[in-house]
Amino acid sequence: MITGAHTIVHATDAEAARAFFRDVLGLPYVDANDGWLIFKSPPAELAVHPAGPADNGRAELYLMCDDLDATMAELGAKGVEFTSGVSEARWGLITHLQVPGAGEIGLYEPRHPIAYDLT
Template structure:
């Protein structure tokens, strides 16, 4: 039986990225060994989009929120750098933010039906 999903974010500076998820986003975590932190993810869902090679099999990470403007205000007050303007993607209001040492991830307020709270 499947018990969970493990997401990997590759980072040029893993310590900086781990500090961001720990200190800025405040995600609970365990120390697997010697500072190798594994974070508790927020409730999650998985979408499968069509793609041709070489994108087939590629994964992206988007955090979701109920109020994008409020989430951005909170994160901005913690020093988070947003790398894009808010756009209406149809399926939600979207922005991108910088993870120190690890590039960008998305943050959006969904307008689609969500699956993360299904039983």
């Protein structure tokens, strides 16, 4: 059956984006072939949200953390560019950050029950 999930981030500068995930976020990786890095993702969960016609089928990537302020301070010290302030939603605290050579991804501190540690 299903053994995992493979997330793809499209980047106009794939090398810069790979360096970000490797060097800044410190994600472990394997080199699949000549620098084509595949990263180990943090534990993950999947949510399905209602969508309007323009959003149908669109996927988003959010990294989760236990303490948004502390994580932002740590990443900011490594030069990470945050593209939004922190906002509070009923499901958590959220911000966005720039992946060099790619686009924005979300970062949030969940305030909802989490599913990634279910067995």
